[in-house]
Amino acid sequence: MNERTADHRLSTLLERVEDQLRPGLLIRSVDPHDPVRVDRIPQPWRTLGCGNYAAVLVHPDHPEQVVKFYAPGRPGIEQEAEVYRRIGHHAAYSQCFHVGEGYLVLRRLQGITLYDCIRTGSPIPLQAMQDIDEAIAYAVSRGLHGHDVHGRNVMVHEGRGLIVDISDFLNPEPCRAWQDLRWAYHRLYRPLIAPLGLQAPGPVLDLVRRSYRLYRRLNSQGRSH
Ligand SMILES: Nc1ncnc2c1ncn2[C@@H]1O[C@H](COP(=O)(O)OP(=O)(O)OP(=O)(O)O)[C@@H](O)[C@H]1O
Ligand SMILES: [Mg+2]
Structure with a gap:
């Protein structure tokens, strides 16, 4: 065009x-x-x-x-x-x-969010995770921060990773969302969820999301005392 x-x-x-x-x-x-x-x-x-x-x-x-x-x-x-x-x-x-x-x-980005991949059992290749690592490094090189990179803000399309929401990338406060998601990918998803073909329905994922928020809140309170 x-x-x-x-x-x-x-x-x-x-x-x-x-x-x-x-x-x-x-x-x-x-x-x-x-x-x-x-x-x-x-x-x-x-x-x-x-x-x-x-x-x-x-x-x-x-x-x-x-x-x-x-x-x-x-x-x-x-x-x-x-x-x-x-x-x-x-x-x-x-x-x-x-x-x-x-x-x-x-x-418009085509693809399926990581959240929906887990919900529907759609595969999340290692390459997609590496693409997201690389994309965050690129954002950092532009003076931005990989803030709030969570399961609904990243997508997989034809095996490649995309970041769909960068609205918090000016926020310099530390954010563990992507680090924790990577941890879960390597420790839970690759060894357990993917080989067993497990899926987690929306309500289960929402519970995980709420528990994660509570855990982070308690953890940061713990650290500030
Ligand atoms: N450019 C895009 N192309 C296709 N789908 C998109 C695009 N941007 C957003 N979406 C879809 O819309 C959803 C909500 O958008 P987005 O995450 O940008 O909203 P938000 O309110 O800023 O989110 P957050 O709560 O993470 O701050 C995304 O999870 C994704 O499914
Ligand atoms: Mg979002």
């Missing part, structure tokens, strides 16, 4: 966001530690995924882009836009095409 066609496609998408999506969309954050809820979405838009800050939506005529709408009252959009500016182009990351009021237009 040449540049003029791409610009034209983007302005059509932006019109659809302003004319259809924004007026009909209802998102809310019930608990800041849980994914936001999409209560209403206008036809023919579809929800691709939800995080604790935003819902990610797609229009069928624009399958190459996603619109990430922040829930009212949830901060961070300017920081996320800044991270994309610093990342530039890299195969393991998306790209930001437009910063709107309350939303970003991003390149």
